[in-house]
Amino acid sequence: MASNIGWELYRSFLGVLNEGSLSGAARLLGITQPTVGRHIAALEKALGVVLFTRSQTGLMPTEVALTLRAHAHTMESTAAAIERAASSQGTAVHGIVRVSASDVIGVEVLPPIITRLRQQHPALKVELVLTSRVVDLLQLEADIAVRMMRPRQEQLVARRIGRIELGLHAHTEYLSQHGTPRDLNELAGHSIIGYDQPNAFIRSIGKSIKGLDRNLFSLSSDSDLAQLALIRAGAGIGVCQVPLAKRDETLQRVLSTSFSLGLETWVTMHEDLRNSPRCRTTFDALVEGLQHYANQDALNY
Template identity: 35%
Template sequence: MSFDWSHLRFFLAVARTGRLTAAAAQLATDHATVSRRIAALEQALSARLFERSPRGSVLTPAGESLLAHVEQMENVAARIQNDIAGSDLALSGAVRIGAPDGFGSFFLAPRIGELCRRYPELDVQLIAMPRIFSLSKREADIAIGLTRPTEGRLVARKLTDYHLHLYASRAYLAAHSPIETPDDLADHLMIGYIPDLIFTPELDYLPQVPADLKVRLTSSNLIAQMRAAVAGTGVCVIPDFMAATEPELAPVLADRITITRTFWLIMHADLKDTARIRAAATFIGEQVERNRALFMPG
């Protein structure tokens, strides 16, 4: 072997963060060490792996090719730990769960403590953000998505369908004109997503509302939209499992307008059988099944 295998850790960190300083922080070392390791790897391979600019480090074609190999090595290393390590060790370490803000904060966060108690050596990292998580880049070990992936080495299973309805605060409804038909919504302030920041088409709810809407308050965050509705700002499309936590919210035209979406549990094919990931995925599935009525009430 003409190069030091340990250099690949540094290469992977820079490839994923795009900056030497960020990679150094991730690896608990300094900028100079990362730079030296990358230079040594490039010299050993006789190839330039990154194009450097003030904006950061971008992979060259040779770097892209190497990244694919290194990610495969990373997956093999994870499988080795799962296959060879004892059962106690296999259920230790970190598992990172990426989920949309609503599911992560309102459903999973209040229940995740049971997973921690069940496996005391497991470090659970819950990322509840409105975004798509890249499992190949290790942004998460498990992702909760709104669509079933069709590309990459990913496996997915359906968790549940869930309903969304229009909601407004009881105070808002009492202070404004009645909403008896979809056409009445034209007289009310609507709350929704910022169109160009919708990270997946499944969140583009408002075109499914058959009315001339005045969307005057927008946010990239569903929790922010919901809090605005609770405060009496206007009418908002909210998942039923979130609205159920706020007694101040009342459904609007629930018998006329229902939107249905699906949550998928997604894992990388090479890591789905790793004990810590399998344990967390099983737990999430159990919790959803146990609370299915929250997602599909009535």
Template identity: 35%
Template sequence: MAGQFDWDDLQSFLAVARSGRLTLAARRMGVDHTTLGRRLQSLERALGANLFERHATGYSLTAQGESLLASAEAMEGLAMTIMEDLAGSSGSLSGAVRIGTPDGFGSFFLAPRIGQLAARHPDLEVQLVAMPRLFSLSKREADIAISLAQPDAGRLHGRKLTDYELGLYAARSYVTANPPISSVADLPGHRFISYIDDLLYTPELDYLPQISRDIRPQLKSASLVAQFRAVEAGAGIAVLPCFLVDGHADLVRLLPAEVSLIRSFWLLIHSDLRHLSRIRVTAEFIAEEVRRNSRLFRP
């Protein structure tokens, strides 16, 4: 028969479910792994259920564990809401919010503006993680994620931020030192910079086949920021977002009438967190900054 369980045990369950490893979850919770292991065993005894399959490579949820996960996350969200309501009587925003974004959007657009949010709310800790990867909100890798695709599953709330335009760019030094480009047919003879094929974290970044299947990039990087720096140094041509190039007069757009790609940014929040004030205010700040700077995304 199921018995009572401790809230700490449920938090331990969530930490292991999200990380998949006992030692990593213990480190994040600030306890040793033996203590965490005992909490999991205590929870399983109280519920009369096996919640994890133990493997040499880590922990995976059983069917019973999957069933508990949604309820545990809802309880966690409710607990955070209660804590915020009790602590927020002063009206000030506090706590930490982690924003996971693609490296280009995070480094070139959001980073120069995020200080305004911090200035408005001195007790708010803003964590900006700008990396070329997908962020799992269910594993709490971020509180807010900026994605190139809308969510197709899970307990996520998504809103479209904006469409944005991409084009072909090269440094003026590259253009003057190489054969002229008057049409797409001239592109395969030039040096291109692009993504590493097996490190593409989302299909929306696979641009070049839409332009010409004869282009063979010579320089590749998983980082859009690195690609931009290589273009800036005159190393070759790359597909770059227009907002990233804005203000860089030394870069030239090539074949704008022939090569114009459109992608979208989506703002995603886990449904259990969307009502928290710090999450809501941060999300609205990002959306408002995108609205105010719409010309950057669709010049």
């Protein structure tokens, strides 16, 4: 087995894995289809394995290819981290910083924070990654992450933002048409918006949401953004971040004394990045902005 396999071969390998074809990988990577084909053939030869088989729907990864996926992703993250670090040498705040956050935080909360940050540091470039998955900061999948749980790895620098409250909300038009529930038992007579499949967070707060059984949901989605859009459209009653709902006069909280959950929120990054001007400045800006969002009246934010 060759020991000096170039990164470009693994890059094409990931491209084919993601796109399912040589042509799709070529478009994704900005290279020609024959080049991708040569890369895959060279990688298979160097490793002594078959990575893909042809099918009617495209190229199917073999078991070996699926086993290698995680390792190739780690290489990809490391290569991207090297590029980000190289782009920001010196003491000035410039270069690329990669920030990970959940969909709702990334769409509804971070944009004004990032806008102010770039107004102060226009040479800074921000890559915003929206995912419900906990990205691996130790594997450099991102530089900074906004997490709804306390990080446990000792190698991470973490700042606690506080508790972002969640409550039940509905559009005023929905409530005017269907009435306002007086207790959790009356939710059964309403259109309830909830999750589709329980995730780690739902399971962890299971005891706190006994009044919101999945069988009660008239509308369900695993996308927090979709749930928020349904609430705003007047489709029913659903869970929304309280400071976010305060920004919208058409959203009204219901059963505030009966239902309240808290999202423990943290900003984290790898300790090796604490002396990086681009990361340190972005980290501090996120902490300040999110603390304001979590703890102050969001109408004045």
